[in-house]
Amino acid sequence: MGKLIRGLSENGGIVFCSVDSTDIACKAEQLHTTSATCSAALGRLLTGASLMGSMLKDDRDTITLRVSGNGPAGVVIACTDGTGNVKGCIDHPLVELPAKANGHLDVGGAVGKDGVLTVIRDNRLQKEPTVGQVPLVSGEIAEDITSYYAYSEQVPTVCALGVLVDKDLSISCAGGYLLQLLPGATDAEITQLEQNIAAMPSVTEMLHAGKTPEDMMNLAMAGFNPSVLDEREVRYQCDCSRERTEQMLLSLGRKELEKLRDEDPHCEVVCHFCHTKYEFDLNKLVKKAVEKAAPASENAEN
Structure with a gap:
């Protein structure tokens, strides 16, 4: 099971959630026997979905993320509910690509960039689901989720996701965080946040070094005196029967x-x-x- 926390700055202007989704990514790799690059793609989307789901007001509400970038890995899907539990799939789980020049897995190359991120929100109080769609920025998932919030929901958001895959294709660590600015943030606060985030190591570097979701929150929100609102366990969970x-x-x-x-x-x-x-x-x-x-x-x- 993964650990997810939600936090808030002292002045109530910044919402933060972070998760160690290593167990979720491991379960997905075992179920779908994914290549290293597809493990990273699916693991990132599952992590992002879990973070987004945890921000829903009703545990019974759901969000479905669908990334269609015309890449060789095909369509990637992740579904979540208000608890942050997730399930997902990828069309072609065995697709593998050479690593990028910096040594990182080429998730954007596998997913593709010529397409869209579709977000389907199903609120039990509404008759029909709400569908939002934005062009893919990079196919690397985190940037695409950030773009969705900026253009579809007009909420300034920072999203960071990571999956570290070992040479034997097992998952070493996975996780991410989502930070949102609420209306009324000052220029000084925005500048401070930008500096904090720019100074942070990558998600996988932090997790590999033993950092927790709460540690990630404290680094991102240094100077804002954040506090944890709630903590929960999240998992890969299919509700089929x-x-x-x-x-x-x-x-x-x-x-x-x-x-x-x-x-x-x-x-x-x-x-x-x-x-x-x-x-x-x-x-x-x-x-x-x-x-x-x-x-x-x-x-x-x-």
């Missing part, structure tokens, strides 16, 4: 299920997020679909 999968199949309707049954009465559905397999007898599902439709027909006649 046999019941939900069956309902999804039944929603196809009797005619479509009959077509599938005629091709093969045995149906196997595999979850994209956790690779759990669910097997169904389509003869039984067709029967259920008929029974489900019968009351509706009777009500229509009456």
